[in-house]
Amino acid sequence: MHDIYDFVSGPMVWVSLIIFAAGCIYRFISMALLAKEKDPFLYNYMSPYHALRSIFHWLTPFGSENMRKNPVFTIVAFSFHICVVIAPLFLFAHIILIKQSWNVSWWFISDTMADIMTLIVIASCVFFLIRRIVRPEVKFLTSASDYIILAMVAAPFITGFWTYHQFAGCRIMGIIHILSGEILLAAIPFTRLSHMIFFPISRGYIGSEFGAIRHAKDW
């Protein structure tokens, strides 16, 4: 058990971080090169002002017509995205581990806050799951991979919560927690989660087309 723990909390962290970082860079550069080769004109239409304008609108809760039409989804989606990033990055326990390993640290949130945020992530995942099952327009688009990705996102949070609260089998859960976090991190560049990298680009591009060329809103 200890060996496994050492393995997942040691080399595997590095592996997942490297896959994540290198993967992001690789995906970004290969896409940029592909664009240059196949749709070189795209670069000509990027307008920083209109790109940022569009990104800003879509990063503002209820900043678009569609968000106002779907208030529950908007609240859940924003809460989810905020928590899914903030909770792991600013969790005291994570920061301690990093401090021990690399002697760097930063600001952290209270454990209560982390708990709440974790629960928000888990609840959001449940919401997304239910939505996928009950909403016909979402169900129609859903394939097994969507459930797997949802599970991959939820897993580190569920196991993290479990471990922190020392529920039964928390040692194994701790290992699963680390492992699932690493899998999630490594998966980001290579799954639909890559919208993390490409959101600003796809949003910025369409914002530029709508704003600079078509003089219209895109929200």
Place this chain on the structure above:
Amino acid sequence: MAWQKVYNGVAEGEIIMTDISGWDWDSGKKLISDISDWKKIYHWVEEPYVSSDGEKIAAVIKLPDDEVFTMCENGVAWENAFDRVWYPRFSPDGRLTAFISDTGEWALAVDGETAEDKYDFAWDTRFSNDGKNIVYMAQKEGKYFAVVNDVPWEKVFLNMTGLAVSNDGKRAAASVQTVAFKEADIVKFQEGCYSAVIDGVVWNNNFVNVWDIVFSSDGKRVAAGVRTNLYDYTVAIDGVVWEKTFASVWDPKFCPNDGSVTAPVRSSGKWFLAKDGQIFWDRKFEQLWHHMYSKDGNKIAAIVAPQFGRWTIAVDGKIWGATFGDMVTDAVFSPDGSRVACLGKENEKWTVAVDGNQWDEYDMAWQPVFSPDGKNVAAKVEKNGRYTIVINGKPIKEDFAAVWDPVFSPDSDKILIKTIETGQNENKYFRRVMPVADITG
């Protein structure tokens, strides 16, 4: 149609060079006609046209108190008037032509004389380089044909587009519909219902489309861009297609000296220049079109976009340093083929570029004209609604209400400028010959 002519700089140059030595090249300014006088009589005077030698100015006029129209040349109206007059054009040898109609029938009138044959419609007047021969399109009873020196083709067609005329004006060609098909019969259409016709004789084979027909300089051969199905484009010469097909093709051209045929072709999303079916220039472009030969046939220049959204000229595949964002048009070789001039547009402003060097900015500019010795370039330009002539980037001192393309004298020393003035001379049309040195200093 006329839209092909504008880029055909060399041929246009030849028109002027044929017989201009007999023109009045003595320096000086000559009042040809005062359009105010016409307006006093006729009230309705349309936009004027001038002859190449500048000796004549003409416009469509309406006779007062009558719903009939005619042409007025240097203040003198044609004897007859008509229900309609349109498309006034001077032939290179100075004859005034226009299409006229009476009781719904159309004919071409030349210097007021109308041919006996009338048509249901007639359009697109063309001239031989020397102006002696006149060709146009006509339609009678729903059938289409060309008329060469008042003689209509015997063979008529369901539809005909893209008239092409040989340099000597004796031969005419066009794209014709050879097979009838019903409305929305897409199967039949894709089997090929179009071909090229030359002097009434159709090529043996049909194509899905035939465009951009061009004669060789001796008028003996004809090339066209064709589409053999919805996807394969190539060039056909006298009905024989290149072995290779491409994703698209623009107007083919004959080389004046060896008879080879070149055309811009699209392959793998880029444009190339192809010669006799093989990629010819060693580089690709985002766009390549309106290629042209120097008079001796030794050089080829083309309008190209070396990268998306930037335009310039390539001579034998080598591009200028200067590029333009909006567009490049009206390219022309100097008579000896050593220089190229064109119009470039950037941020809504036009300029003239000669061998990559740019002149000032203008609101509009017309195709540059080289002097016969190739040393000087002149162009008509517009700025703030006023027109003038610029030579080698230097404008002449005055500007005008209207100007026509300048013409250099055969010895290249003088320039003929045709203008309508303003102020005291408002509405007065002058022909003036100026020493080039007076302008270029």
Place this chain on the structure above:
Amino acid sequence: MAESVKNAAAEITDAGIVGGAAKLTPEKIEKVINNVLKAEGGARLKTYVDICAHCGLCSEACHFYLSHDNDPKFSPAGKVKQTVWEIIKKKGRVDVEFIKRASEIASTECNLCRRCVMYCPFGIDIAYLLLTVRRICHKLGITPQYIQDTAHSHSATANQMWVKEDEWIDSLMWQEDEARAEIPDLRIPLEKEGADIFYSVIGPEPKFRAQLIYQAAVIMHVAGMNWTMPATPGWDNSDMCMFTGDFEMMARLKKIHFESAARLKVKKIVMGECGHAFRSVHDVGNRALSWKMPPIPVIHAIEFYYELIRDGKIKIAKKFDKPVTFHDPCNTVRGRGLHEMGRYVANATCETLIEMHPNREHNYCCGAGGGVINCGPPYKMSRIDGDKIKAEQLAAVKAKGAQTIIAPCHNCHGGLEDLIHHHKLDMNIKFLGDIIYETMEKPE
């Protein structure tokens, strides 16, 4: 109502699709699809497919989805799933029946109106994805018959309606004659080199709606514009090849159009009230030729009329007194943001403007755009059924008192007319040009 379309896969009768499919083999389909994906499916296609979170948030943007009682098969992403995803997942190994249905989905169940683009949080250009499907269908030769016929006309005549060279000129002269009965010194100046404005229209104007040319001539005349129209091919700014995916022909058409204007040395092109043609000249066709922006500025009629009224070149004698509503064509709002200028003109010429909802960028499509109406009779009912929501929107604005719909786009007229007729809405439709012509001060 949804039933008529739901089982469409089993009942495809369109001669273009059926005839084209008869020549297809799975091998050819695979080869063509992979050629298109390899040669043209660039970063956009890949990114859009990679990042789509399958969230379904685009659904409510689509009038087909809303009109079919939220049937997910008609949602934007639903249509992408039934076409693009499947094609990519199977690496082109799809059967003939699949591709027949894909052609129908892409060409007749999506107007490429781009409303869904505004609803996707990632800004995925779903219209582009379905246009890529049309491109594949073009390459496979299974484009619906009627729009394919239009593409043929474009290739043979450089206009949409098989108008011959002389017929075009003759139509202009005829309209000039007609207009001279009203304004004796009016001209439609043909081939006037150096004019300020090149006025271009779409094929149906000389063919079916010649009075629009008459009205435009009157407006130009009264406003004192220095304008011209070409007597050569290149007068038609429309472009169904853009919508069949025949991009090579689209490029040829735009070349002829812009070069006609360049030849006549005009400062700008003013175009009639057409939506798709504007899309083609403003940001699609020009790009296919490597022109970043139109080489000669193209001003849509809405903007042109706005300028004329703003600058006092056209004065309104008596406003249109029946209440009107304003339908924003997708290609002039999401394509050029002309909604406020349109309203400026409507307010300047009409007593009462009643807004329909949603409006401006969020307006519902007329159902005809994107080449759907051009797919002709076989798809008329699916088109009308697919835009029930538009009829409801119109009924609501009618209940508020609007009797006349101003729609500054030809296709919108076609689509709205069919909806009004089918749903017995008893409203009439006008172009801005109709209203201006009716209300403007004219010389005695």
